[in-house]
Amino acid sequence: MNHMLLAMTGEGDTQTALSGINAMEVLINDLVKLGAVRNRLQAKAFGGAHMISGFSDIGAQNTAFTLTFLAQEGIPLVTQSLGGQHARNLRFWPVTGRAMQKITDVHVRDVGVSAPSPNGNGLELF
Structure with missing residues (x-):
C-alpha cells in the first residue's frame, strides 16, 4: 500500500487538515x-x-501533521526518519x-545535499 498525503496547506486550512x-x-x-487493537x-x-x-x-507539512496526530491520538512513535x-x-x-530503509542519492536540486539522520529504534539500513 502506498499513500501520499497532503495533510495541511497554508495557515489554519481547516478543510485540508480535516x-x-x-x-x-x-x-x-x-x-x-483487520484485527489490530487500537490501544496497542x-x-x-x-x-x-x-x-x-x-x-x-x-x-x-506532512511531517508536522503526522507527529501532531500521533501525539494527540496517543500512538507511540517508535521509529522515525x-x-x-x-x-x-x-x-x-x-x-x-x-x-x-535505503536513502537514495537521487535528488532534483543542485545545492548541497545531506542525508537525514535516522532517529529511534527498530530501523535497519540496507
Missing part, C-alpha cells in the same frame, strides 16, 4: 477491521523529504514490524 485527519482515521479503522498501535514514520527546489515544502532532501526506499514486514 482531510488529513480523515485519511488517518480511515487507515486506523481499516487496521482495526505503534507508529514508524518515514519520508517528508524536500526534494524539489522551488516548490512548497509539503514533506515538512523524516525530512532531509533524499528519497527513501522502504521495506516493511507488518507481521513483525521490521522496517528497512
Whole structure:
C-alpha cells in the first residue's frame, strides 16, 4: 500500500487538515477491521523529504501533521526518519514490524545535499 498525503496547506486550512485527519482515521479503522487493537498501535514514520527546489515544502507539512496526530491520538512513535532532501526506499514486514530503509542519492536540486539522520529504534539500513 502506498499513500501520499497532503495533510495541511497554508495557515489554519481547516478543510485540508480535516482531510488529513480523515485519511488517518480511515487507515486506523481499516487496521482495526483487520484485527489490530487500537490501544496497542505503534507508529514508524518515514519520508517528508524536500526534494524539489522551488516548490512548497509539503514533506515538512506532512511531517508536522503526522507527529501532531500521533501525539494527540496517543500512538507511540517508535521509529522515525523524516525530512532531509533524499528519497527513501522502504521495506516493511507488518507481521513483525521490521522496517528497512535505503536513502537514495537521487535528488532534483543542485545545492548541497545531506542525508537525514535516522532517529529511534527498530530501523535497519540496507
